[in-house]
Amino acid sequence: MAETPHTxxxxxxxxxxxxxxxxxxxxxxxxNHKDIGTMYLVFSCIMFFTGGAFAMMIRAELFKPGLQIVxxxxxxSLTTMHGLVMIFGAIMPAWVGLANWMIPIQxxxxxxxxxxxxxxxxxxxxxxxxxxxxxxxxxxxxxxxxWTMYPPLTLQFGASFPMLIxxxxxxxxxxxxxxxxVIVTIMNLRAPGMTxxxxxxxxxxxxxxxxxxxxxxxxxxxxxxxLLTDHFFGTSFFNAAGGGDPxxxxxxxxxxxxxxxxxxxxxxxxxxxxxxxxxxxxPLFGYEAMVYATASIAxxxxxxxxxxxxxxxxxxxxxxxxxxxxxxxxxxxGVKVFNWTATMWRGSLTFEPPMLFALAFLFLFTIxxxxxxxxxxxxxxxxxxxxxxxxxxxxxxxxSGSAFAIIAGVYYWLPxxxxxxYDMTLAKWHFWLSAIFFNVLFFPQHFLGLAGMPRRIPDxxxxxxxxxxxxxxxxxxxxxxxxxxxxxxxxCVRSGQRVEGTRAWDGARGLEWELPSPAPxxxxxxxxxxxxxxxxxxx
Amino acid sequence: MASSEQxxxxxxxxxxxxKRVRRTTLVVTFVVLAxxxxxxxxxxxxxxx
Numbered sequence: 081m082a083e084t085p086h087t088x089x090x091x092x093x094x095x096x097x098x099x100x101x102x103x104x105x106x107x108x109x110x111x112n113h114k115d116i117g118t119m120y121l122v123f124s125c126i127m128f129f130t131g132g133a134f135a136m137m138i139r140a141e142l143f144k145p146g147l148q149i150v151x152x153x154x155x156x157s158l159t160t161m162h163g164l165v166m167i168f169g170a171i172m173p174a175w176v177g178l179a180n181w182m183i184p185i186q187x188x189x190x191x192x193x194x195x196x197x198x199x200x201x202x203x204x205x206x207x208x209x210x211x212x213x214x215x216x217x218x219x220x221x222x223x224x225x226x227w228t229m230y231p232p233l234t235l236q237f238g239a240s241f242p243m244l245i246x247x248x249x250x251x252x253x254x255x256x257x258x259x260x261x262v263i264v265t266i267m268n269l270r271a272p273g274m275t276x277x278x279x280x281x282x283x284x285x286x287x288x289x290x291x292x293x294x295x296x297x298x299x300x301x302x303x304x305x306x307l308l309t310d311h312f313f314g315t316s317f318f319n320a321a322g323g324g325d326p327x328x329x330x331x332x333x334x335x336x337x338x339x340x341x342x343x344x345x346x347x348x349x350x351x352x353x354x355x356x357x358x359x360x361x362x363p364l365f366g367y368e369a370m371v372y373a374t375a376s377i378a379x380x381x382x383x384x385x386x387x388x389x390x391x392x393x394x395x396x397x398x399x400x401x402x403x404x405x406x407x408x409x410x411x412x413x414g415v416k417v418f419n420w421t422a423t424m425w426r427g428s429l430t431f432e433p434p435m436l437f438a439l440a441f442l443f444l445f446t447i448x449x450x451x452x453x454x455x456x457x458x459x460x461x462x463x464x465x466x467x468x469x470x471x472x473x474x475x476x477x478x479x480s481g482s483a484f485a486i487i488a489g490v491y492y493w494l495p496x497x498x499x500x501x502y503d504m505t506l507a508k509w510h511f512w513l514s515a516i517f518f519n520v521l522f523f524p525q526h527f528l529g530l531a532g533m534p535r536r537i538p539d540x541x542x543x544x545x546x547x548x549x550x551x552x553x554x555x556x557x558x559x560x561x562x563x564x565x566x567x568x569x570x571x572c573v574r575s576g577q578r579v580e581g582t583r584a585w586d587g588a589r590g591l592e593w594e595l596p597s598p599a600p601x602x603x604x605x606x607x608x609x610x611x612x613x614x615x616x617x618x619x
Numbered sequence: 620m621a622s623s624e625q626x627x628x629x630x631x632x633x634x635x636x637x638k639r640v641r642r643t644t645l646v647v648t649f650v651v652l653a654x655x656x657x658x659x660x661x662x663x664x665x666x667x668x
Contacts, residue, residue: 264643298655
């Protein structure tokens with residue numbers, strides 16, 4: 081019998097240890113996409129709990145009116161660092177980790193196209209975050225002007241300012257290198273027969289995300305470079321006293337910032353588009369529409385930035401343009417929500433943890449989308465601007481859109497990565513605690529915002545006390561319940577029940593499920609067959 | 620074994636693929652650098668005119 085890729089992969093699995101570097105060199109000099117993916121995911125997990133610890137302190141301070149735990153300066157640093165760490169340290173690296181693990185094995189490539197660059201883009205990150213987090217120790221403490229770094233406020237900070245700028249540059253370089261690698265890999269290393277419109281949705285969403293990264297990260301880098309020269313070299317890009325314009329920074333920042341939101345969410349769309357068909361035992365409804373909707377959302381994300389700054393005094397024509405352009409995003413997003421729902425229609429549904437988190441994503445992200453539509457309306461936004469309503473909105477979008485999708489992805493692919501199944505009961509506990517207390521944490525913040533409570537304040541009027549207490553209790557339980565996640569993974573890796581065969585889930589489709597479990601250290605050294613690709617591309 | 624299970628013909632030769640990888644990398648890197656320096660140049664122009 082001729083050797084097929086399948087049997088070849090099995091042979092690899094059996095002799096896996098022969099080809100794997102050992103000890104610290106395996107990780108420091110890693111060029112294997114799976115090792116680098118694992119490092120990204122571990123790093124992201126550490127940052128998730130670091131940013132989460134800042135959030136716990138924020139909620140502890142807001143448990144009651146008055147100042148109890150931290151002073152106002154530290155509180156501002158906590159909100160700033162929470163945002164920076166969660167966005168650049170937790171969510172983005174988690175997506176790059178999943179991309180590293182999954183893209184090569186989903187397109188039938190033996191590795192990423194640029195493995196040494198891949199190593200570099202990971203190893204920049206720990207240095208960036210050591211630099212950023214060590215700013216807590218310098219005179220004046222950590223940055224406190226908000227993750228948006230608006231001048232002139234952010235220019236008033238001391239030693240932490242250049243540390244912030246340098247850290248942002250390093251994170252940006254890391255992201256850009258990662259994006260270049262993804263684009264080059266998908267463009268050049270797809271297996272023969274893996275045409276663009278046969279690619280899994282996760283690969284498609286990551287390809288589009290990479291173009292967003294390539295387009296907007298240099299803009300962020302340019303903006304913070306100009307902040308740096310304003311601070312240290314006497315330029316006046318954003319200094320009104322020197323003829324500059326601080327509002328210009330907001331335009332530039334949000335030209336980066338809004339696509340950045342989709343950088344964090346689009347791969348989540350991809351993960352959910354993998355999971356829902358698998359647990360509905362049906363092909364994805366409207367595959368091509370999903371691809372075009374993703375591309376449309378990415379395009380629209382470039383022309384809506386000023387909805388973050390409706391109250392700065394824009395001309396009415398600009399307000400109208402940005403309002404309608406923002407509302408337009410609801411169309412492709414609606415296509416996606418409809419297609420996910422239609423995929424489940426008359427499907428043979430089961431509710432394992434990946435599906436539960438994907439459904440939570442679907443419901444909660446839609447709620448976040450609706451509050452986004454409210455914020456898109458200019459007259460309403462004049463009321464909501466800088467209130468807790470905005471905080472509630474973007475946490476509904478980002479925690480459910482990104483964090484829940486990342487968790488869903490890990491629960492979906494973990495059996496493929498380690499060849500073992502995790503404790504399903506514990507994972508369901510993780511889901512229910514997360515889903516319930518996520519809402520206890522963030523839903524009351526809509527009420528607080530509508531009642532007029534401003535964001536980014538350590539103290540508040542007594543009228544806001546009750547809902548803040550509820551929100552903080554939700555925050556503590558939500559935060560603590562996340563500790564289950566690394567425990568479930570650790571337990572799975574150590575003693576999970578071995579997965580028999582290639583498919584951990586009977587409805588799963590795609591090239592990754594043609595490989596043995598655990599996926600061999602070197603996979604697809606012989607390209608997959610046409611039949612394997614066709615099985616995975618039953619759209 | 621069914622013929623559909625046979626591996627497809629080998630991919631392009633390594634040299635060809637390496638060339639394509641290098642070309643795509645250079646193009647995307649050029650776009651990144653153009654965005655970065657182009658953006659600062661645009662701001663400098665705006666600041667001085």
